[in-house]
Amino acid sequence: MLCSCLSQALAVLVCTFQRYSKQEGDRFTLSRGELKELLEKELPSLGDEGAFEELLSILDANKDGEVDFQEYIRFVAVACTLCHEFFVDSPVVLPRGQ
Template sequence: MMAPPQTLQQALAVLVCTFQRYSKQEGDRFTLSRGELKELLEKELPSLGDVQVKEGAFEELLSILDANKDGEVDFQEYIRFVAVACTLCHEFFVDSPVVLPRGQ
């Protein structure tokens, strides 16, 4: 019998599957178009909507993420964003008790 996947393994699978779920909606299935990225952020990180940001913030984010300037976000660019988001979360919660998030 195979052991159940560990939390980190599950988290990695979620990151990959989330990218793939949105990237295959239109055009190149290996990249996120502007619309796919916007939908991913709105649905997967809804708390970002609670933050009041300046006009054009999404376009600025897309510009920063799109390192090769092809107008889309590939998996490597997406993972850089996830790494930065994880770093910010770590810094924010560094003194909080360690509690695994509950499933939805």
């Protein structure tokens, strides 16, 4: 059975969080190091160290020094919104392999 594009996208978002969050400490949160590695490997165009520090302070809504899944998914939602706004007038093209 083939999964829909949206099902696959949701699975990738969840699995990406889990892949990085289980590396150290609490497997239900991203430590500062885990978040930094996730961003460097998955979204390398995001910016420099200053941009990372600012993003971390915004994402860590409860100020516990880590990013839980709810905080991560709010970031994903904002990133999706920005991508939608950027590509709103572009032709609809499915990702490769679809």
